[in-house]
Amino acid sequence: MKDVDATDFRPAERIEQLGVSEILAIGARAAELRASGRDIITLGAGEPDFDTPDHIKQAAWEAMQRGETKYTALTGTAALKKAIAGKFARENGLDYRPSEIIACAGAKQVIFNAMMATLNPGDEVIIPTPYWVTYSDIVELCGGTPVLVPCAADQGFRLSAAQLREAITPRTRWLMLNSPSNPSGAAYAAEHLRPLIDVLLEAPDVWLMVDDMYEHIVYDGFRHATPAAMEPAIRPRTLTINGVSKAYAMTGWRLGYGGGPEALIKAMSVIQSQSTSAACSISQAATIAALEGPQEFLAERAEAFRARRDLVVAALEAVPGLACRTPEGAFYAFAECGGVLGRQTPDGRRLESDREFCAWLMETADVAVVPGTAFGLPGYFRVSYATDVETLRTAMARIADACATLA
Numbered sequence: 001m002k003d004v005d006a007t008d009f010r011p012a013e014r015i016e017q018l019g020v021s022e023i024l025a026i027g028a029r030a031a032e033l034r035a036s037g038r039d040i041i042t043l044g045a046g047e048p049d050f051d052t053p054d055h056i057k058q059a060a061w062e063a064m065q066r067g068e069t070k071y072t073a074l075t076g077t078a079a080l081k082k083a084i085a086g087k088f089a090r091e092n093g094l095d096y097r098p099s100e101i102i103a104c105a106g107a108k109q110v111i112f113n114a115m116m117a118t119l120n121p122g123d124e125v126i127i128p129t130p131y132w133v134t135y136s137d138i139v140e141l142c143g144g145t146p147v148l149v150p151c152a153a154d155q156g157f158r159l160s161a162a163q164l165r166e167a168i169t170p171r172t173r174w175l176m177l178n179s180p181s182n183p184s185g186a187a188y189a190a191e192h193l194r195p196l197i198d199v200l201l202e203a204p205d206v207w208l209m210v211d212d213m214y215e216h217i218v219y220d221g222f223r224h225a226t227p228a229a230m231e232p233a234i235r236p237r238t239l240t241i242n243g244v245s246k247a248y249a250m251t252g253w254r255l256g257y258g259g260g261p262e263a264l265i266k267a268m269s270v271i272q273s274q275s276t277s278a279a280c281s282i283s284q285a286a287t288i289a290a291l292e293g294p295q296e297f298l299a300e301r302a303e304a305f306r307a308r309r310d311l312v313v314a315a316l317e318a319v320p321g322l323a324c325r326t327p328e329g330a331f332y333a334f335a336e337c338g339g340v341l342g343r344q345t346p347d348g349r350r351l352e353s354d355r356e357f358c359a360w361l362m363e364t365a366d367v368a369v370v371p372g373t374a375f376g377l378p379g380y381f382r383v384s385y386a387t388d389v390e391t392l393r394t395a396m397a398r399i400a401d402a403c404a405t406l407a
C-alpha cells in the first residue's frame with residue numbers, strides 16, 4: 001500500500017467554495033510574530049475575557065457527581081428546555097413549548113441545523129452586510145446562495161425595508177438578522193425591526209432567522225427587541241437563536257439554543273441526530289444554572305464593556321482619517337478607514353485597501369485587527385474590545401502613532 005501524502009488529499013467540492021477564514025489567518029500571523037519576540041496585541045477575539053461564573057461551574061460539577069454523563073434527549077434535557085422556555089418567557093415575552101425548542105452544541109450548530117434542514121440548491125438567504133462570516137459560509141455549505149446586502153455606517157449598519165423588499169425573489173428562503181451585530185455592534189430597536197417585519201408579512205414564503213446572541217451586551221439603556229415577540233403573525237416562521245457563549249462567558253461549553261415552529265425544530269433535530277446527537281450533558285446542566293441563577297452580573301459586565309467601548313470609539317474618532325460609529329451593543333467597533341487609504345507609509349508604500357491597512361498595522365504597530373472585507377464590507381476594520389482597559393489603551397495609542405506617520 002502506498003503512503004498517503006498531502007498530494008493524495010482530495011477535498012470535497014463544497015470545501016473549495018469556502019475560503020480559509022481571514023480571521024484565523026490573521027490570528028496565525030499574529031502568533032507567528034509573537035513567537036519571533038514581538039509584542040502583538042490581538043483585538044480580534046470573539047469571546048469575553050471574563051471567566052464563567054463560579055455558580056455555573058459548580059452546577060457542572062454537581063451534574064457530573066449525579067451521573068449526568070450520558071447521552072441526553074436529542075434536542076436537550078427536559079430540565080434545560082424548561083430553563084430555556086423560562087428565559088424566553090421572562091426576558092423576551094416569547095412563549096415556546098418544549099417541542100418548539102432545540103439545544104445544540106453552540107448557536108453555530110443551531111444555524112447549521114436550520115440551514116441543512118431547509119435549504120435546497122439555489123435557495124437564497126438574505127444577509128445584511130457586514131455579517132458574521134459563519135452565516136454566508138453555512139449557507140454555502142448547505143447549497144444555498146447568500147444574497148449580501150451592503151448596509152454601511154451611514155445607515156447605522158442596519159438593513160432598510162426598501163433594501164429588504166428589493167432583495168426578496170421567488171427563491172428567497174430566509175432573512176438572517178443579528179442584533180446586536182457581530183461585527184458592527186449595531187442593534188435593531190423595535191422601531192427598526194417593525195418596517196422589516198411589515199415587508200416580511202407581504203412575503204409569506206420568507207422565513208426569519210434572528211440571532212440574539214449579544215442581547216445582554218447593550219449600552220445606554222438600549223432596549224433589545226425580538227421579532228417573534230413583536231408580531232404574532234411572524235412567529236410561525238421565525239427561528240429565534242440565543243446561547244450562553246457571550247453573556248455568560250461560556251464559549252467553550254458549546255451550548256446554544258433556538259426557539260421556533262415545531263416542524264422546523266423537528267427537521268433540525270433530524271440533522272442533529274446524525275451529527276452531534278445532542279449537546280454535552282454537563283454543559284446542559286451548567287446552562288440551567290446560567291439561565292436560572294443570578295443575573296445581576298450581566299449588567300455589571302455590560303457596564304465594563306461600555307467603558308471599553310467608549311474608550312475605543314473616542315480613541316479611533318480622534319485619529320485623522322479614521323471614523324467610528326458608536327455601537328449599541330456586542331463588543332465590537334467597526335471603524336471606517338477610508339480616510340487613510342491612498343496614503344503613504346514611511347517606507348513609501350501606498351495603502352490601497354482595508355486589508356493592506358490592517359496588515360500594515362500588524363507589521364508596524366503590533367496591533368491585530370480584522371479588515372471589513374472579511375465581513376463583506378471593504379473600507380472598514382473591526383476592533384474587538386473584549387480585553388482589558390490597559391491593553392486597549394496601549395493598542396489605541398499604537399494605532400494613532402502609526403497613522404500619524406502616514407503621508
Ligand SMILES: Cc1ncc(COP(=O)(O)O)c(C=O)c1O
Nearest residue numbers: 046106107108182213243245256
Ligand atoms: C453573531 C453570533 N452568533 C453566534 C455566535 C456563536 O455562538 P456559539 O458560541 O453559541 O456557537 C457568534 C460567535 O462569534 C456570533 O458572533
